[in-house]
Amino acid sequence: RILFENAPDAIYTLDMKGTFIDGNKIAEKIIGYKKEELIGKNFAKLELLPKNQLRRAIKLLTKNALGKPTKPEEFILNNKLGQKIPIEISSYQVSIKGKKIMMGIARDVSERKKAEEKFKILFESSRDPIMTLEPPSWKFTSANHSTVELFNVEDENVFKTKSFWNVSPKYQPDG
Numbered sequence: 001r002i003l004f005e006n007a008p009d010a011i012y013t014l015d016m017k018g019t020f021i022d023g024n025k026i027a028e029k030i031i032g033y034k035k036e037e038l039i040g041k042n043f044a045k046l047e048l049l050p051k052n053q054l055r056r057a058i059k060l061l062t063k064n065a066l067g068k069p070t071k072p073e074e075f076i077l078n079n080k081l082g083q084k085i086p087i088e089i090s091s092y093q094v095s096i097k098g099k100k101i102m103m104g105i106a107r108d109v110s111e112r113k114k115a116e117e118k119f120k121i122l123f124e125s126s127r128d129p130i131m132t133l134e135p136p137s138w139k140f141t142s143a144n145h146s147t148v149e150l151f152n153v154e155d156e157n158v159f160k161t162k163s164f165w166n167v168s169p170k171y172q173p174d175g
Contacts, residue, residue, distance in 0.1 A: 010087075010106040013094075016065045018042045018058070021101060030087065030108050032080030049075055064093045064102040074109065086113050131159075138164040 004011055010027035014020055019042050023035040031038075031048065038046070049057055053075050060070045069092045077085045091104040123130055129147040131140060140159040151167050153159070158167060 007105075010104075010108075012104050012106070013096075014043060014061070014102045014104065016061070016100060016102060018044055018061055027106065030079065030085060030106065031077065032083075048078055050078065060089070060091055061102060064091050065100075067093050069093070072107075077106075086110055131164075133164050140164065140167070 004022075005024050007024060007026065010024060010030050012020065012023040012027045019040060020035070020038040023031075023038065028034055043049075044054055044058065056073070057075065060073065063070055070090055072088045072090045074086060074088050077087045079085055086109045087106045088109050089104055089106045091102055093100055094103045095101075123142070123144050126144055127146055129144065129150045131143040131147045133139065134141050140162065143159040147159070153167065
């Protein structure tokens with residue numbers, strides 16, 4: 001119980017129909033509701049998630065009901081104050097006192113989203129060529145406009161399918 005209540009991420013439990021059973025302090029802080037306001041209520045009826053994300057959330061609950069954990073998935077949470085908070089949720093089926101329930105771990109990713117947006121602006125507006133490559137094939141994972149100009153490529157989509165060596169054979173290492 002100590003770990004549950006003092007975890008750095010929001011932790012909550014639902015029955016396999018999506019009804020809230022419990023939540024920790026961080027869950028209350030992110031969502032803006034006291035757990036007593038949610039216990040016994042179905043998450044799908046509370047409008048905590050936008051309607052267009054409910055189907056995906058229900059699919060995750062279904063996976064848990066089948067005993068399969070879910071990898072981190074991003075959602076937008078509508079908290080009690082009407083704020084939209086980007087969160088990342090992983091969920092697992094657990095057994096407590098012989099009863100199978102779903103445990104969700106949610107992380108507020110607001111700061112990460114802000115940092116990603118700042119990086120994207122810097123990346124795209126840089127006058128210097130910036131690219132990221134994935135070893136060992138050295139396939140492009142991203143390239144900014146200055147990189148496109150450097151390689152004198154007509155179609156930026158070439159970077160989605162080519163490796164660095166295909167786009168710039170003159171830089172091919174010897175050997």
